[in-house]
Amino acid sequence: MASVMEIYQLLPKTNCKECGKSTCMAFAVDLLARKVTVDDCPPLVNEAKYKSGYEKLSSMITPVDGVTDTGLIVHDEKCIGCGNCVVACPVNVANDPLGAGSGKAPTSDKVIFKVEDGVVKARNVQECRRFGENRILCVACIDTCPTKAIEFV
Amino acid sequence: MGFGQFLAAPEIKLKVVTYRDVFQNTAQESSRFGEDYETLSAVIRLDLKDISKLSIKEGETVILRNGSGKVVVQAQKSGYEQAHPGIAYMVNSPWSNVLVPEDTGGTGVPKFKDFEVTVQSARGASVTGIKEIF
Amino acid sequence: MCTGCALLCDDIEVETEGDKVTVVHAACRKGVARMKGCSEPLECTVDAEGADMDTAIAKAASILRDAKNPLIFGHGNSSSEAQKISIGLARKTGAYIDDTSSFCQGPIVEAILQERLRTCTLDDVRHKADVIVFWGADPSNSHPRHLSRYSYFPRGKERQRGWEEDRKAITIDIRKSETAIICKDERFYQLPAGGDAEFMAALTNALSGKVPKTSFDLDSKRILGLSNIMKKAKFGAIFVGLGLVYSLEELDPLFALMDKLNEFSDFHLIPMVGQYNMRGFNHNLFAETGYINRLKFDGDSKELAHGPENSVVEVLRNKNIDAALIIGSDPLSSLPLSIARHLADIPLITIDPCNNLTTSRSAVTIPCALGGVESGGTAIRMDGVEVELKKIFDSDRLSDQEILKRITEAI
Structure with a gap:
């Protein structure tokens, strides 16, 4: 997963404010969170000397439609449907111990992850441990993914 | 395709290790003759040092040759964090099988996962199609 | 039942329209492609x-x-x-x-049928296994649901606390596969091509209390560490992939290792059969x-x-x-x-x-x-x-x- 610093390094670092943000660092943070797109930085798009940075960022920050409230993104094209996240997610285990928690197809509507057509789908994300008042930095789904198809932004 | 054009390019000897890939396998379920299957199969993954020895760029084609046959595939970086010069990786496929030696020592089991090839740039040549393999 | 590989997953549901499968639930990417049929x-x-x-x-x-x-x-x-x-x-x-x-896996299946190698079911692995070894195998690519259904992540009768506390998964391979990555670096043993028999002998030596040496200089402390984990296993399972089958000229080193392991522990072996x-x-x-x-x-x-x-x-x-x-x-x-x-x-x-x-x-x-x-x-x-x-x-x-x-x- 890309870090803010990696993104920042590829930006012009001129703090020109053309994007409407006060600094390039602020832009990098928003870019990571998918609040802005690479194309929102005019110098990066227009100036030849930033071309390689533009290209690297464009492939790094893949556009996603389905950013959920917790910032959870599933990159469909990378997902192999192995179900590791389905079985490892502590919320799935708690809500469906005999289905998802035991390695089988989920049998409850309250699970967060479920594999459909060979790709994992996230739902009920308000249940995710990274969300809400008592949130914790749970990484069960990221750590168990063999293809880095899950990302939090 | 004439092979004279490649004579000038540097060539190196590599050990090839084959492996399995779920995306390539998925493409195979859909069609052995599909574009996806070729794109995901006709590839050799190389160490950065070997790429520079061959003076090629990632994405260009290379010709692989040994006593069993020859085949043109795309060269890619392996992406492994640990360097592995002298070793290259190929997905198990009809393309790698062109190069697997016939000799089995009578055991009935070919060396699918461990054989040697000579690699050379094939800049400009296209990847061998599955129907040309046979 | 999915016939995409020899895991034969039995928890699949499909939606159909006429004689076409339209949506497949729970199967992996490869299994879905199998069930939807070829073009x-x-x-x-x-x-x-x-x-x-x-x-x-x-x-x-x-x-x-x-x-x-x-x-x-x-x-x-x-x-x-x-x-x-x-x-x-x-x-x-x-x-x-x-x-x-x-x-492919013939020699291993033969040794199992001749009762030369001890085996168990995947359900046993899910319910009991605390030490799991993937040897020359990369199930994340060959059998995508292997780890989630049976071998690493699911809870089972004697494995109620989740994989982080209850199970240790080890990969032994010549390349750092996707499976090796999720099993973490400290549990990954990288071997040179053809080095499996030698590593197996070194591991067998380590189990017998001898200093394990390899010609490829794998840290003997790491081999001893692995032998200790395996010795202490309550229920061990070794999954044999083609990487190991092709590397071994004969099965004797594997028999010796399994026999040695079973002096201390309860170890079983399952071949990673491909076709269903x-x-x-x-x-x-x-x-x-x-x-x-x-x-x-x-x-x-x-x-x-x-x-x-x-x-x-x-x-x-x-x-x-x-x-x-x-x-x-x-x-x-x-x-x-x-x-x-x-x-x-x-x-x-x-x-x-x-x-x-x-x-x-x-x-x-x-x-x-x-x-x-x-x-x-x-x-x-x-x-x-x-x-x-x-x-x-x-x-x-x-x-x-x-x-x-x-x-x-x-x-």
Whole structure:
């Protein structure tokens, strides 16, 4: 997963404010969170000397439609449907111990992850441990993914 | 395709290790003759040092040759964090099988996962199609 | 039931429209592609011309009847019922019979059936295993749901606290596979190509309290660490992949390691069988003949010849066969080209749901139903457990079982 610093390094670092943000660092943070797109930085798009940075960022920050409230993104094209996240997610285990928690197809509507057509789908994300008042930095789904198809932004 | 054009390019000897890939396998379920299957199969993954020895760029084609046959595939970086010069990786496929030696020592089991090839740039040549393999 | 690989996942649900699978629940990417069917279904042909089923079956029967030394090969993607008919057909025609295990997991399955290696079921692994070893195997690519359904992540009867506390998964391989990455660096042992037997001997030494040495200078402390983890295991499982099978010239080092492990602990071994019913063929042939593969029937007498010289690879290399019947397999793709080439020179009959390189070179092609979707039957999972395949809907295509029965009757 890309870090803010990696993104920042590829930006012009001129703090020109053309994007409407006060600094390039602020832009990098928003870019990571998918609040802005690479194309929102005019110098990066227009100036030849930033071309390689533009290209690297464009492939790094893949556009996603389905950013959920917790910032959870599933990159469909990378997902192999192995179900590791389905079985490892502590919320799935708690809500469906005999289905998802035991390695089988989920049998409850309250699970967060479920594999459909060979790709994992996230739902009920308000249940995710990274969300809400008592949130914790749970990484069960990221750590168990063999293809880095899950990302939090 | 004439092979004279490649004579000038540097060539190196590599050990090839084959492996399995779920995306390539998925493409195979859909069609052995599909574009996806070729794109995901006709590839050799190389160490950065070997790429520079061959003076090629990632994405260009290379010709692989040994006593069993020859085949043109795309060269890619392996992406492994640990360097592995002298070793290259190929997905198990009809393309790698062109190069697997016939000799089995009578055991009935070919060396699918461990054989040697000579690699050379094939800049400009296209990847061998599955129907040309046979 | 998904027939994408020998895990034979039985928790799949599908949505259908007419005779098409539209949505598949719970199956992995590869399994979904299998269940939705290929984009180039096989046509019924004789000499590359469209033909009806009766003509194709009559032609297939005449090819097999005329052949002196036919080969019947494939079987990994067939139900046990079809495999048994195939064995009968080989007996009747005095054919060589073999399957893909001949150049894959055959030696391991054979050692298990001869009770030389201890094994267990995948359900045992889920409920009990605390130490899991993937050796020369990358299930994340070959059997995507292996870790989530059975071997690492699920909770089981004696493994209630989750994988982080309850299980240790180790990978031993020549490259850092996707499986190695999720099992973490400290549990990954990288070997040079062909170094498995030596590492196995070093590990066996470590278990006996000797200093483990390897010519490739793997840190002996790490090998001792691994031997300690394995010694303390309550229930251990080793999953053997093709990387290990191809690397070992003989199985003795593996037998020695397993015997040593079982002096201290309770270790089991399961082969990472690829095709969904490869193991079934081994079991079925073993039950009838005492051999798992690589057989030649003699038409007149009841004699059998068995051994590597009767393997698909050697009979092709030595050009011993004059016709072949291929069922649910694509040897022109999966065998070395230099060896497979002979197949294109002899009359070939293929039975398969889909077009492939072998069908494109066949005198007779007969389309069959897709196992587990359009036809049912029984199959044997990678761990030896027999399961029932239910068909999802009826199809115009005959099952391979039915086709083989009709060819047998026509001879």
